[in-house]
Amino acid sequence: METSAASRAQPSPRETLDSVVIRFAGDSGDGMQLTGSQFTTATADAGNDLATFPDFPAEIRAPAGTTYGVSGFQIHLAAHDIRTPGDAPDVLVAMNPAALKVNTKVLKPGGLLVVNTGAFGKNNLAKAGYDVNPLEDGSLDRFRVLALDITKLTLQSVKGIGLGSKEANRCKNMWTLGLMYWLFGRERQSTIEWLHRKFAKRPLLAQANIAALNAGHIYGENAELPHGIGAYRVPAAKLEPGEYRNVSGNQATAWGLVTGARLANLEIMYGSYPITPASNLLHDLSRLKHYGVTTFQAEDEIAAVAAAIGASFGGSLGVTGTSGPGVALKSEAIGLAISTELPLIVVDVQRGGPSTGLPTKTEQSDLFQAVLGRNGDAPLVVLAAATPGDCFYMAVEAVRVAVKYMTPVMLLTDGYLANGAEPWKIPDLESFTPFPVSFRNDPEGFHPFIRDKETLARPWATPGTPGLEHRIGGLEKQEGVGHISYDPDNHHMMTKIRAAKIDRVAKDFPTASVDQGDARGDMLVVGWGSTYGAISQSVRTLREQGRKVSHLHLRNIWPLPEGLGELLRSFGSVLVPELNNGQLVKLLRSEYLVDAESLTKIAGQPFRISELVEAVQERLNRSLQ
Amino acid sequence: MSPNPPKKQYARKDFSSDQEVRWCPGCGDYAILAAVQRTLPSLGATPENTVFISGIGCSSRFPYYMNTYGFHTIHGRAPAVATGLKLANPDLDVWVITGDGDGLSIGGNHLLHVLRRNVNLQIMLFNNQIYGLTKGQYSPTSQVGKVSPSSPLGSVDQPVVPTRFALGAGATFVARSYDISKRLPEALSAARTHDGAAFIEILQNCPVFNDGVFDLITGRKTGPAHQLWLAHGQPMRFGTDGEKGLRMSPDSLTLEIVTVGENGITEDDIVVHDETNHSLAWMLTDLPGVVALGVLYREPGPVYDESVGKQRALAEERFGAPDLEALLRQGHTWTVT
Numbered sequence: 021m022e023t024s025a026a027s028r029a030q031p032s033p034r035e036t037l038d039s040v041v042i043r044f045a046g047d048s049g050d051g052m053q054l055t056g057s058q059f060t061t062a063t064a065d066a067g068n069d070l071a072t073f074p075d076f077p078a079e080i081r082a083p084a085g086t087t088y089g090v091s092g093f094q095i096h097l098a099a100h101d102i103r104t105p106g107d108a109p110d111v112l113v114a115m116n117p118a119a120l121k122v123n124t125k126v127l128k129p130g131g132l133l134v135v136n137t138g139a140f141g142k143n144n145l146a147k148a149g150y151d152v153n154p155l156e157d158g159s160l161d162r163f164r165v166l167a168l169d170i171t172k173l174t175l176q177s178v179k180g181i182g183l184g185s186k187e188a189n190r191c192k193n194m195w196t197l198g199l200m201y202w203l204f205g206r207e208r209q210s211t212i213e214w215l216h217r218k219f220a221k222r223p224l225l226a227q228a229n230i231a232a233l234n235a236g237h238i239y240g241e242n243a244e245l246p247h248g249i250g251a252y253r254v255p256a257a258k259l260e261p262g263e264y265r266n267v268s269g270n271q272a273t274a275w276g277l278v279t280g281a282r283l284a285n286l287e288i289m290y291g292s293y294p295i296t297p298a299s300n301l302l303h304d305l306s307r308l309k310h311y312g313v314t315t316f317q318a319e320d321e322i323a324a325v326a327a328a329i330g331a332s333f334g335g336s337l338g339v340t341g342t343s344g345p346g347v348a349l350k351s352e353a354i355g356l357a358i359s360t361e362l363p364l365i366v367v368d369v370q371r372g373g374p375s376t377g378l379p380t381k382t383e384q385s386d387l388f389q390a391v392l393g394r395n396g397d398a399p400l401v402v403l404a405a406a407t408p409g410d411c412f413y414m415a416v417e418a419v420r421v422a423v424k425y426m427t428p429v430m431l432l433t434d435g436y437l438a439n440g441a442e443p444w445k446i447p448d449l450e451s452f453t454p455f456p457v458s459f460r461n462d463p464e465g466f467h468p469f470i471r472d473k474e475t476l477a478r479p480w481a482t483p484g485t486p487g488l489e490h491r492i493g494g495l496e497k498q499e500g501v502g503h504i505s506y507d508p509d510n511h512h513m514m515t516k517i518r519a520a521k522i523d524r525v526a527k528d529f530p531t532a533s534v535d536q537g538d539a540r541g542d543m544l545v546v547g548w549g550s551t552y553g554a555i556s557q558s559v560r561t562l563r564e565q566g567r568k569v570s571h572l573h574l575r576n577i578w579p580l581p582e583g584l585g586e587l588l589r590s591f592g593s594v595l596v597p598e599l600n601n602g603q604l605v606k607l608l609r610s611e612y613l614v615d616a617e618s619l620t621k622i623a624g625q626p627f628r629i630s631e632l633v634e635a636v637q638e639r640l641n642r643s644l645q
Numbered sequence: 646m647s648p649n650p651p652k653k654q655y656a657r658k659d660f661s662s663d664q665e666v667r668w669c670p671g672c673g674d675y676a677i678l679a680a681v682q683r684t685l686p687s688l689g690a691t692p693e694n695t696v697f698i699s700g701i702g703c704s705s706r707f708p709y710y711m712n713t714y715g716f717h718t719i720h721g722r723a724p725a726v727a728t729g730l731k732l733a734n735p736d737l738d739v740w741v742i743t744g745d746g747d748g749l750s751i752g753g754n755h756l757l758h759v760l761r762r763n764v765n766l767q768i769m770l771f772n773n774q775i776y777g778l779t780k781g782q783y784s785p786t787s788q789v790g791k792v793s794p795s796s797p798l799g800s801v802d803q804p805v806v807p808t809r810f811a812l813g814a815g816a817t818f819v820a821r822s823y824d825i826s827k828r829l830p831e832a833l834s835a836a837r838t839h840d841g842a843a844f845i846e847i848l849q850n851c852p853v854f855n856d857g858v859f860d861l862i863t864g865r866k867t868g869p870a871h872q873l874w875l876a877h878g879q880p881m882r883f884g885t886d887g888e889k890g891l892r893m894s895p896d897s898l899t900l901e902i903v904t905v906g907e908n909g910i911t912e913d914d915i916v917v918h919d920e921t922n923h924s925l926a927w928m929l930t931d932l933p934g935v936v937a938l939g940v941l942y943r944e945p946g947p948v949y950d951e952s953v954g955k956q957r958a959l960a961e962e963r964f965g966a967p968d969l970e971a972l973l974r975q976g977h978t979w980t981v982t
Contacts, residue, residue, distance in 0.1 A: 061977055210977065265978040279969055289732050309960035311967040314732050314953060319758040323725035326718065326755075330698070330729025333716055334737070338729065356719050446973050483714035483730070483737050486693040491662070491708050493717025503664065504709065 034205060034253040039098030041106030042200070045123050046115030047084050048077055048091045051193040056093025057441075058197055058214065062206040064266055064443055067256025068097040071553065072441045073105035073626070078296070078380045085147035087118045097204075099255040103407075103553030105440065107628035112163075113196060115139060115170070117148035124160070132249060133163040134199070136192065138171025164248050168239075170195055177235030178228040187225065191232035198236025205253045208233060260445060267444040269408040269437030270297075273341075273367060274304035276415025278311050279449065281337050283416065284423050285456040287312040289331030290339045291324035293346065296379040297435040298369040301341040321349035325366065329353060332362040333492075335459060335482035337419060341367035344386045345376065347393070347430075354428055355394045358518065360492045361469075361478050363422035363429075367415075370434040370549075372624045381624025382436035384549050385600035390430045391578045391607065397515050399522040401425070402578040404432040406552035409444035411437060414575060416452065423457050425525055426477040432577065434599075436550045436626050463487030468502040476521035522579055529576045532584035537563060537570025542640055544591035546616070548574040548604055551597055551627055558632035569636060574604070585612040595619055595639060597632060655686040660695075662712040668703060673824030673849035674771065678710055681740075684830040688837055695738045698727045700747035703778050704771035704849075707742040721752020724759035724768070728949075731764050735950040738837070739766040745786040746776050749805055753785075760814040762949040763841040767833075770807055770844070771824075773851040774858050781854035793854075808941055809930040811844040812923065819926060819942040823848035823863050828874070828939070835940055841948045848936075862936050875929070875939035880915035883935060890915035891932070900928045902935060920944070 042059070046052045053074055063070050075092040082089030096106035111132045114120040116139040127133060137155060145153055154160055155167055174192040175185075183191075194215075201208055212230055219226035240251070281288045290313060292302040306315040314336070318324035321342055328338030338357075340350065347354075347368050357364040370386045372378025390402045401421050405414040411433055418429040460466060460479035468490045469478050481488040490502060498505035499514055534544070536559050547555040552573050559571040572587065574580070588594050588608065594616040596605040602618035609616055619635050621627055660682045668674045685695065695713035699705035701720035708715025714737075718726045723741045731739055741759070748756045748770045759768070775793070776782040783793045783800040786807065790799040811819045818839040822832040824847060836843035848859045862871045873883040873891070881891040882905070892903045892914045903910045919925055926942035 064977070064979060067979075067981065259981045261981050263974070263978055263980050265974065265976065275969075275973060278972070282967075282969060287733070289729055291729060308972070309957045310964045311969075311972070314957065316729065316732060316953075318725065319754055322722060323728075323755055323758065326722040326725035327729030327732065329718075330716070330726035330731075331733040332729075333726070334730040334733030336733035338733075352719050353722065360716075446978065449969055449973075482734070483696045484694055484734060486691075489692050489713050491711075491715035491717065493708070493715075494719055495717065 034251045037252050037254050038100060039096065039102060039106075040111060040204070040252070040254060041094065041096045041109045042111040042113070042204075043092055043094040043109035043123060043126075044113045044196075045090055045092040045119035046113075046193070047118065048079065048082055048089045049084060050091070050115045051190070052091045052093050052115070055193045055197050056095060058211045059200060059206070060095055060266060060441060061210050061214075062201060062208075063095065063097045064264070065210055066206055066254070067259075068099065068254055069102050069257035069259060070095060070097045070443060071102055071105045072096075073436065074439045076380055078378070085116060085118055085144045087122050087148055090119050090122045092119075092123065097254055099257050101257065101259075103557045104626070104629060107630050113200065115192070115196070117144045117150055117154070120154065121148045121150065124154075127163060129162045131163050132166065133160060134166045134196070135168070136170035136196070137167045138169040164246070166246065166249055173235065173239065174232050177232045181224060181228045181231065183224060183228050188228065191229050194229045195232040195236040198233040198238075199240050200236075201233075202237045202240030203251055205251065208237060259443065262445045264443045264445055266441045267408055267412070268300075268439055268441045269405065269411040269433050270300040270369065270439070271304060272408055272411035272444070273405075273415045273431070273433060274301055274308070276412035277305070277339055277365070277419065278308055278313060279412070279452070280416040280419025281312065283452055283454045283456075284337065284419055285454070286335075286337040286423070287314065288339055289314045289316065289328060289336040290341065291316045291318050291327035291331070292341050293318050293321045293324045295321075295343045295346050297371055297438045298341045298343050298346070298367065300438065301367060301369070321346040322353060325350040325353040325364075328364055329357050329360075329362060332357070332364055333360075333483070335480070337363065337365070337423070339365040339367070341369065343369050343371045343379075344373045344389065347386060347389055351394050354400065355396060355398045356494045357428045358394070358398045358400055359494050359497075361426045363426055363480075365418050365422055366428060366430045368430060368432050369438045370432060378624045380435065382434045382550065382626060383599050383622065383624065384432075384434060384551070385603065385622070386432065387548070387577065387600065387603040387607070390432055397519065399519050399578070401427055401429040401522060401525050402432060403429060404549045404575055404577050405437060406549065406573055406575060408437050408440055408442050410552075410575070412447065420455050421525055421528070423480075424455065424477065424528070425475050425521060426480060427522065427525075432549060434550050459485070460488060461485050467500050468492060469497055470500050471517075476517060476524060526576070526579040526582050529579075529581045532572065532581040532587050534570045534572045534587070536560065538568070539570070539587065540590040541568035541570050542592045542643070543567075543569045543636060544572055544588060544594050545569060545632075545636065546572050546574065546588070546594060546596045546604070546608065548577060548598070551599065554627040554629055554632055555597060558629045558636065561629065561633050562636055567636070567640060569640075577604070580607075580611060585614070588612055588614045588616065593617065593639065593643065595636060597621070597627060597635070599626065653691075655691065657682045657686060659692055660685050660712050662710050664709050666710050667706065669853050671852035672703070673773065673851070674704060674707070676824045677769070677771065677829065677847055677849065678707065680829040681833060682711070684833045687830075688834055690738055690837075694736070695740070696730065697740050697742055698723045698730065699742040700744075700752055701778070702744040702747045702776075703851075704742055704744040705747060721747050721750070722755060723747070724752065724755040727766055728759055728762070728764050731766060731950045732953060735765065735954060741766060741768040743768065743770050745770065745772045745774060745784045745807065749807060749810060750785045753810075756810070757814045760811055760816040760842050760844060763815070763817055763946050764949045765841055765951070767836045767843045768845065770846050771849040772807055772846050773849045773855055774804075775851050775855035777851050777854055806931045807846040808844075809927065811846075812927055812930065812942060816844045816942070817841040817944055817946045818843035818940070820844070820940045821846045821848070821936070821938050823859060823938070824850060825863060826938070832939065835943070839943065840945050871935055873932070873935045873937045875918045875937055875941065877918055877920045877940070880912060880917050882915060892916065900932060902933070
């Protein structure tokens with residue numbers, strides 16, 4: 021916890037913090053995700069900047085009390101601008117021994133540990149792999165421990181409401197939330213309203229949960245807390261004026277697709293097969309039927325993309341969303357969309373791989389698959405969102421590029437962006453320039469593969485249009501007329517044209533520029549995707565230390581933006597941190613012949629700011645020697 | 646222009662593309678193509694509203710020869726592409742062209758789902774019991790023992806019965822015909838009139854890799870004894886002189902071939918065809934010694950693309966006009982000043 025000097029000068033009943041990182045951890049059934057999201061809403065209301073990181077197991081309900089069933093939710097809140105959910109938590113709420121076991125190694129020394137002793141029975145200790153109760157053996161002495169029998173306190177608070185013991189016991193997350201609200205000076209009102217809505221049909225449950233929430237809060241007010249544990253305030257951050265909301269990456273992607281389709285004057289046909297962590301896109305879009313959205317839960321990944329391609333042929337915007345394994349299955353069909361030059365959007369919410377990999381953990385290891393992963397020379401456009409809110413803008417951009425160039429576009433997000441939330445300034449929709457599609461309807465001189473001279477896009481002629489009857493397919497086509505052609509020179513030319521069309525999209529992208537720092541210096545840190553926050557924050561720290569480091573973040577992965585090669589060569593060294601085994605770095609090295617160095621992390625977890633800062637420092641110090 | 650221009654009368658040539666047909670000489674596909682090109686104008690189809698969607702294989706070249714919209718997609722996936730197209734534009738008249746390998750092997754999953762969803766389109770499955778385009782390997786409908794480049798000692802795979810697969814998948818229309826049959830247009834017409842997914846198996850001769858495999862059924866001399874033409878409400882009679890028929894065996898509750906006038910069998914013993922009887926259709930898929938042709942099963946059900954459209958209309962009615970500004974503000978928002 022960063023304590024500001026100002027707060028010490030003005031004694032107050034609450035200690036003022038500039039920022040704090042809190043992690044809620046418990047059993048998958050303990051309701052930690054709900055607790056975390058409620059704390060998030062209350063924190064947004066308090067005017068803090070914030071970032072969140074839900075971290076949950078792949079099992080829906082792993083055996084209770086085990087370490088692999090631990091579900092966590094981390095929130096970073098601050099009185100200033102922040103960009104990541106924080107490195108190590110300052111505060112850990114551990115609802116059972118397994119949650120403690122999994123998280124003690126990340127809690128900062130001196131950090132506040134709130135423990136539910138009621139869950140520290142012999143059985144739970146054994147399930148978590150503790151021979152001795154860690155609350156009694158001194159192993160937690162480096163933390164400030166607030167050990168409470170939350171189970172018992174919760175049961176007392178809901179006594180007399182008439183719940184069964186199981187239901188009463190399940191209110192303990194709300195008791196804990198109440199205590200946390202008091203500790204950090206948050207308002208309870210939004211949660212109370214939410215509980216009324218959630219349990220509108222079961223008023224007893226609403227009553228009990230609210231009673232538990234209030235009891236936790238009152239406990240904080242009245243109890244004599246151990247020495248060194250007090251109440252805190254985190255003042256509001258100075259955010260850009262405007263209307264804000266919290267948004268997760270998947271939500272923002274769904275809304276961006278709908279907005280993009282509106283700007284293109286198209287309806288959406290979203291074909292998808294449920295897959296973690298992309299399913300929420302299907303859920304969100306299926307609720308937006310009145311926005312011109314048709315959703316199709318297909319029999320498999322291939323059918324999902326094939327239906328999207330069929331819909332694009334018919335004049336809708338075909339979109340499919342999935343994760344890495346799904347993209348692998350869709351590869352042949354994506355090649356068909358490339359060959360027939362139809363617009364198509366493929367959203368890849370990346371997760372740990374290969375194969376089934378780590379379904380609920382984040383990773384950036386589909387970059388090669390996106391750029392290169394198809395049979396034949398099969399180029400398409402690849403975009404990558406940098407933050408949850410950026411998913412909105414990149415989804416709009418994906419639609420714009422797909423319809424303008426008649427090409428598939430792959431939009432890369434990942435599990436961290438998809439599930440993480442951040443305060444998001446609601447965009448001004450008027451500021452987007454519409455790009456309405458004009459379908460071909462004039463039979464005069466029509467051929468399906470006659471191209472626009474500027475974009476090289478072919479005309480979009482849809483079934484139902486008199487006089488434009490034509491056939492398309494995955495066989496090679498004769499340039500212009502589009503008939504099947506096995507002519508060697510024609511195939512050579514068509515391959516070159518397909519590549520040239522995608523290359524031209526680069527002219528439509530902003531030229532490469534640094535996000536932070538100067539256009540030359542000792543080191544350029546090049547990132548892409550969800551590592552934006554961590555890289556940005558670490559480069560800021562390094563620059564404050566006087567290091568000549570800059571940050572460039574790629575949102576256009578393919579084609580790469582113009583001017584990138586010159587920028588890369590303007591720095592003494594180039595470091596490419598990625599949550600994979602080094603993919604963008606190889607692309608940059610092969611495209612620009614620069615000696616870019618890779619920094620990899622393949623742990624299913626985002627980069628910590630500290631590890632990036634140290635990695636850069638170490639390299640810069642080495643080059644000075 | 647007059648307010649009601651006379652409807653253009655289309656002819657076979659209006660449905661024929663300028664592309665040279667490249668099937669092997671003598672291929673059954675020629676006859677099927679001709680039947681389709683002849684039949685469509687008589688059904689009031691227009692080239693601009695008609696779409697042929699195929700997968701991969703000999704049969705899947707079909708769209709190139711039709712002067713309609715066409716999409717030669719990837720192996721086995723035509724039903725999924727067609728489903729997406731119908732969702733984008735339900736007014737189109739969509740025909741899926743597939744084969745025994747494309748539809749029942751690599752694309753079996755999609756065939757299952759397009760049928761059970763009952764998407765409003767027609768599926769023509771050309772069954773030649775062989776992989777033609779890859780030069781003659783046994784297919785999922787090849788008979789056990791089929792000697793081929795990949796089964797030199799004969800195939801040991803049990804074949805799938807396409808019409809049985811379709812019925813099992815929940816198809817609402819199942820018919821069977823053969824390439825050179827004069828009655829193929831009847832099946833095409835019935836399929837096009839049907840609301841929902843209409844499945845037609847078309848027995849098709851491959852003169853290069855599986856020549857004559859259906860000769861007994863389609864031969865001029867042998868045909869009558871092996872073809873049972875179904876007609877709704879009519880007794881199931883066949884044979885050179887119509888002397889044979891199908892009777893429900895009281896012992897096994899299966900259909901058996903009998904001769905009217907022999908062993909005390911009369912016309913009254915012959916089962917009358919009922920297109921809406923699923924159990925009967927099931928038995929007709931695979932009869933010993935005779936092949937049922939025509940409409941085996943027809944029982945309309947909810948149509949997928951219509952149901953999807955209704956749900957969208959319902960959402961529009963319930964939630965009102967789309968409002969992106971409101972969408973981005975749903976839930977909790979706050980203002981920073």
